Amino acid sequence: MYLPSLAQLALGSRLKSLSDHFYAAVDEVYRTCGAGVESRWFPVLRFLWENGETTVSDVAQAIGQTHSAVSQLADKLVDAGLVCRNKDILDGRRSLLALTDQGRSSLAALGPIWVAVRRGIVKSLGEQGLETLLDALAATEAALQERPVVDAMLAEHAVLASASLEVVPYAPALKEHFYRLNAQWLERHFRIEDIDREMLGDPERYVLTPGGAIFFARLDGEVIGTCALLHESPGVYELSKMGVDETFRGMGAGRRLLAAAIAEFHRRGGKELFLESNSRLKTALRMYEQAGFVMQPAVRPGSHYERADVYMVYQPVQQGAGG
Incomplete structure (x- = not known):
């Protein structure tokens, strides 16, 4: 329900x-x-x-x-x-x-x-x-x-209103949050597949060592979101493992994480950035579209995920030259 x-x-x-x-x-x-x-x-x-x-x-x-x-x-x-x-x-x-x-x-x-x-x-x-x-x-x-x-709610709101949301890179001490935050949405909407279990259990081996990056969103010291930038092949990256704690939805953590991953992609001189998702995740898909990801007509060839029925490729709007 x-x-x-x-x-x-x-x-x-x-x-x-x-x-x-x-x-x-x-x-x-x-x-x-x-x-x-x-x-x-x-x-x-x-x-x-x-x-x-x-x-x-x-x-x-x-x-x-x-x-x-x-x-x-x-x-x-x-x-x-x-x-x-x-x-x-x-x-x-x-x-x-x-x-x-x-x-x-x-x-x-x-x-x-x-x-x-x-x-x-x-x-x-x-x-x-x-x-x-x-x-x-x-x-x-x-x-x-x-x-x-009411007093308790307003007091918590005052704390949150004054708290700063920051995006930080991976650190070993944050490893457990990479698993926790992703397991939360996977178990709610789908299931944890074998490929998820491997990557979430050992992000240093499956994400960082091959040349990827992991980011965390932190609010007032509490880790509330994460995402990964996977290095697929030379110049090709995948946006993956985006998860925000359900109790902190609507605070902009997802957009901040997405912006950080895209910025890292550009910093590395990446040529292609893609993601795979599911059509049931309407809110996430809208966020991806607003960030410049374009829906493709078919799923990605050779997809590793059973749940993936959406394939999107990042196509930033090119600014025209001034006259």
Whole structure:
């Protein structure tokens, strides 16, 4: 599935999807059993049932929703005849929420349904799975209460905004990152072929010794991307093994690495620069095209890669002479 691959970036979307799933499931049970309530009403109705007449602010604080959201939900419950608004005798400027007789009667009839919901969730998730989920939710709520996530995100953004992105050449201490960064995208989209395993496991032998080069992108000291310039034959080079850590996409590391490899190709007086890729990697292909690589009508003759169905050759735009 796509959303799980985005990890932290899709946390809100995945939680919303799960929330919508459970809301819809319980609503279907309510409808089938003839209950005149909706699952999204449950927290407010249950709180009023257990605590009696109270303010919108108290309800909002208790169930972790905004004052505005609870007030709007209260309006729906009033329209449904389940809740009423009473004037606060101690403060005439505010109202108190309370269950109506219809509301109390409706909730009293929900006992068997709530038991069925509890049992059904246990059977669906398993006792251990449910316990793990509830413990994780409790831990998450406590952590967010102690360390607000917006503050944490903005603090990290400030660090990244002031950090410098640099491209550095290969060093033995960086060898493990050459494998890590490439294995990440290969395992996600394809598989690690034998030729990949050899080159990634011993880049000095298969890239540097034959006359190639390896570059790394580093952000605030953290290695986030890499690429290789392979020496194919006299004057002929291959751009290969381009990989950027998925958690750092969109920060320009790929373009900086590509520019560094092209610059090295020119510095060496190269005559031909090509790459092989796959048509599924749309974002990467657009970046290559913008850098001057041109799609060829067929795959490269004698390609070493099973996954390669794209062959591109670097054809920089030639500047015309001035008049």
